[in-house]
Amino acid sequence: MSEDKYQITEKAQYLNLLILKDELQSFDTLLSEAITDADTWLSKLRATRGVFLTLNNVKDIADRLRINGSTEFTLSTRSLRKDLMFANHFRNRGIGHLNDILLKRAAQWSPQIFYESFKDNNSFKLIEAHRTIIESCINSYIDKDGRQKVFDTEIDLMYPPDAKQFYSYLSALVTKSVNWLNEASKIILSLIVHHTNEEIQELAAIAGQTNFDLKSESEFSYSIEEHRINFAETMKVLKERGTDPKILEVMREKFEI
Template sequence: MFFDTGKEREIDRIFDAHKTVVESGINSAISACGGKKTLDREIDLSRKEDLYRFFSYLHNVINDVIEWVQAVKNHLNKELRYHKESDIYEMALIASNTNFDLKEETNLDYSHEKGKATVEDLLKSKVSENIPQATIDALCEKYGIQDPPKD
């Protein structure tokens, strides 16, 4: 496994070690029936035909994954709803009530007045320095807050 040239070059030892791990994983994978799961037989990545067989398999797996990701992306693009930035902050205010203790109930009650109070508190804090002025203006308009802070 480890060639004497690798004795002087760490990159060669690392390559050999990685190749051995990949080869072991492929050769030890079995199907539910007990047969070879991945490539139907043991492979030796030092043999040209096995290396070609492995890269062909890898090529097919990668193409299948790309097709799957594309299908998911297309599906999500049809299903996604996009929100204005001020609505995102309102949804974040609601989501901030999430109780991550799964043994307890989460109260997601929300009111315009509670949202307004939260935004007013936010605008008084240093956190508002990181919020774009257009978003602050939109939140102030949404909640009827007069004289919003300016840059």
């Protein structure tokens, strides 16, 4: 039996969209919180790096997803893919991978991390490490003429106008991504046929065949006759073990065919 009968692909896509939307909304909340001390500044920097990883995952599904939506949805998908190229650069240089060349530029960009006066200040060094990696990811996203592709200038997050420009851009990008995920989720969900209670026996059998060896295929076979035999054997064993008759009766009502 093919997995198509159970819409496994569509369900997997929906799970992907649902999780990414939740992650972005969670990061958006963190990034919107006021900076009141070193701890909240560090939390914001961590969230900044983290949100770009999720944004890159949004790009991945936007690139792969093939669904029939409105013209507006198609145009928004194309626009989002283009915008998220920045997230892909960010992920490949400073999150999913810590690029060696970028780290060297980050060390060059922020010599204060290695000042004698801060030698034993681990909190300062950690904050500055996150900040310089973020800024290096931003500032290395350049065109053939060496100009930053998004902001047209280098960004220093300790300079308030730069910080405002960057985080306003990031907030807008997160909002745009969440809106796209919301629309894509609606389209995918409209294609999925939700199961009735009468299908529980078949679905339980299919669930039991889940193969967690990701290098191999899962099985999707179901036989009513095989179900009846397995159910009868299970009930026999439970009865022999002294299972409460009321429980056995409930099981018969739910699972017996």
